[in-house]
Amino acid sequence: MTTKSPSASPEFSVREFFQRFPDDDACLAHIMQVRFGGTRFECASCGKESTHHKLAARRTFVCANCGHHVNPTANTILHDTRTPLVSWFYAMYLFCTTRHGVSGKELQRQLGVTYKTAYRIGQQIRVLTSKAQGFDALLAGHVELDEAYVGGRRSGGKRGRGAPGKTIVMGLAERDGRMKAVVIPDVKKDTLRNVVLDNVEPGSVVSTDELVSYNLLAGDGFTHGAVKHGKKEYAHYDHRSGETFHVNTVEGFWRLFKASVRSTHVQISAKHMQRYLDEFTFRASNRGRVNGMFDLLVGAL
Numbered sequence: 001m002t003t004k005s006p007s008a009s010p011e012f013s014v015r016e017f018f019q020r021f022p023d024d025d026a027c028l029a030h031i032m033q034v035r036f037g038g039t040r041f042e043c044a045s046c047g048k049e050s051t052h053h054k055l056a057a058r059r060t061f062v063c064a065n066c067g068h069h070v071n072p073t074a075n076t077i078l079h080d081t082r083t084p085l086v087s088w089f090y091a092m093y094l095f096c097t098t099r100h101g102v103s104g105k106e107l108q109r110q111l112g113v114t115y116k117t118a119y120r121i122g123q124q125i126r127v128l129t130s131k132a133q134g135f136d137a138l139l140a141g142h143v144e145l146d147e148a149y150v151g152g153r154r155s156g157g158k159r160g161r162g163a164p165g166k167t168i169v170m171g172l173a174e175r176d177g178r179m180k181a182v183v184i185p186d187v188k189k190d191t192l193r194n195v196v197l198d199n200v201e202p203g204s205v206v207s208t209d210e211l212v213s214y215n216l217l218a219g220d221g222f223t224h225g226a227v228k229h230g231k232k233e234y235a236h237y238d239h240r241s242g243e244t245f246h247v248n249t250v251e252g253f254w255r256l257f258k259a260s261v262r263s264t265h266v267q268i269s270a271k272h273m274q275r276y277l278d279e280f281t282f283r284a285s286n287r288g289r290v291n292g293m294f295d296l297l298v299g300a301l
């Protein structure tokens, strides 16, 4: 059910990072490894299995047989960058290891670049976290759903559902598995139903709060249970299905997300919300696999 990552070492320290990637050549070699399986592969031009040598002072490798050029950063966000590849790699590393996310200010400090550059790098890595998740597969098994109201003004005015500038988001989590979160326009019946139909495999077990009505999902072939938060119920065991219905995983995710946004990002507009959601679900889906997460990002370049 869970997508396995290429490598799954639980630890990847900062020290280890700089040992593995001391300079841009090391980064290039790693991109070659992830994209082509190394420097020996079938040449796209001559068709021979041949070794590719790196050209000095350039981001280019050359086929030993026919001289065909391979640029491992072609068609990636790294192609025209003037920022050293090590800085990009270190920024990706921070995105994999920092639970609360990485703000533009933090990247500016850590990479020694301007705020504008740091912000741009951060946004582009968020796009990578979205690509790296490759959400073609529907969530399955027991899936929790819970909505939240995020962003908007920090203080003053109304709080909660009706507060101005808030974005409505829906979180979906497989028990002990992958996570996904999407921006939704409202919490009308059809909207909620479509979120489930678009993202969850039919026949799955679905936990929600009381916002989603029973017969809505049962009619679509889901086994659905709801916790009645209004009645201070936080989990309930269903004897007929043998399932325990609760949305604690997603609630925990929203708590972390909201606290992180408050402490590091100050304000996120509705327009940019999906990128931040992708960043956080990427980490949540790959908990404890920093190496694997890092290579997923490199692979998504």
Ligand SMILES: [Zn+2]
Residues within 6 Å of the ligand: 043, 044, 045, 046, 047, 048, 050, 063, 064, 065, 066, 067, 068
């Ligand atoms: Zn060749």
